[in-house]
Amino acid sequence: MRLKVAIIGGCGHVGLPLALALAPHHDVIIYDINAAAVAQVKRGEMPFRDEGGEQALREALARGLIVTTSPEHLSSCDILVAVIGTPVDEHLNPSFAVFDKLLAQLDEVLRDGQALVLRSTVYPGSSERVQRHFQKRGRKVEVAFCPERVAEGVALHEIRKLPQIISGFSPEGVKAARDLFSPLGVELIELSPLEAELAKLFTNVYRYISFAVANQFYMVASEWNIDPYRILHAMKKDYPRAAHLPMPGFAAGPCLFKDTMQLAAFNNNQFFLGHSAMLVNEGLPQFVVQQMQRRWPDLGQKTVGLLGMAFKAESDDPRESLSYKLKKILELHSAQVLTCDPYVSDARLVAEEQVLEQADVFVIGAPHKRYKTLDYRGKPVVDVWNHLGHGGKL
Incomplete structure (x- = not known):
């Protein structure tokens, strides 16, 4: 099943290799607020070192990969993948400020029937926190947590090789995760969202x-x-x-x-x-x-x-x-x-x-x-x- 997929924060070390790995199988949009990185990726230049990245980027752009600083395309996507995680603050405690800012932005563009896949490492319970956020607003958005598991520098290679953990809060959320990653041909391991968060940590x-x-x-x-x-x-x-x-x-x-x-x-x-x-x-x-x-x-x-x-x-x-x-x-x-x-x-x-x-x-x-x-x-x-x-x- 070919889907329309948006990678939010898609010019970074986590998002870009994923976008390039998915590009042969889905219609992929990279959305990133870093204008310099967006311009660089549009030119076919990798912003960082990743084995095989330059060639994969050229091929993805030739297939129609969209790279933009505008969120206008997000509402039309089937699945949105957010690669923003939870950092720690100066007291070594998790900070949710970046996450909350993202959710506020997504409230402007998300529509019922879409799925939001959380990709970066998060504090345990963050996926449920996002799920509650949409439930409180009466939004029918499926939330899934599917952590990246790759080593920086060989991310593109490992995305296409390593088993992928998937999770969701409903059968529909799990199905969305399966539909997203199945074309990669890797083994999919299903856990509950909290199990998946802890497995990554x-x-x-x-x-x-x-x-x-x-x-x-x-x-x-x-x-x-x-x-x-x-x-x-x-x-x-x-x-x-x-x-x-x-x-x-x-x-x-x-x-x-x-x-x-x-x-x-x-x-x-x-x-x-x-x-x-x-x-x-x-x-x-x-x-x-x-x-x-x-x-x-x-x-x-x-x-x-x-x-x-x-x-x-x-x-x-x-x-x-x-x-x-x-x-x-x-x-x-x-x-x-x-x-x-x-x-x-x-x-x-x-x-x-x-x-x-x-x-x-x-x-x-x-x-x-x-x-x-x-x-x-x-x-x-x-x-x-x-x-x-x-x-x-x-």
Whole structure:
């Protein structure tokens, strides 16, 4: 069944890959208030890195993909997909302000018989909150929650491959979700809305806690002047019960920390495992600087080159990147910090060659592939990720 589908917030990291994946199967409209991003997508240019995105965008535009800053098309759509989630505020509690603003806008355009699919990670119970919003207004709009489950940078590929969780408050809402995603040919897993919301949060929080385990092991070994990567290699080598333990590194990005705090808030802040993981992961930059001070007592007279400001390798997304936290701490304890990244757009960054030339010591913030083969001019490199394969000892 070919449907008319609108992706609200469709020029972002969640919405655009979904729009491109659905474009061969449905008539897709991207609605986004970011005029610069809309203009860029209209030109056939991806606003961010995603494998296969450029070609898929060109093909979608050739099929008639509509990209607009106007909500005028929303009323004519069968299904609207909202990719706006619930952020956390300065007190690490969920904030519904963005969500409420969206609902107020949708009240102007939605009509009875449409379905609204919530796509981004939300605070548990948010889907029901949206359902009540329409019920109170006597609107017959089906609400479904179908979380994205993909990794940034390979989102388009994974949307077409990974099972999709769907949920709804009525058989009609579930059917709308099935009709939306069935053409992708992936397995559909049906849950209740609250189950689906928790499944998404549990997944992200599990990853965050797993990273904290690896980072805590890294800190323990480093405190005893032992290479943590020799230990991790011994643990994981042909040993299935340790196979899923990740490697140490800066665990950050727009989701994992936020979602851990959302789950904590949902459980009345009785989530000691999550809070402990946050303390470990957020404490790693401070730990690295302390180790650098031990290794170089004259760190205050050195220029530090920080390589990679994205939150993960091969990404152009700096949101919640711990490289920026590391930079702030280093600025307190070194003479100067120079930062660069081949993908991130930030006026504060300098040319890579300048960093290589002027820095006395380097820190790999994001393990981009290019950093494996850089000429570091014989200068020391702090490599939490073991990106260069020399171990984790400073």
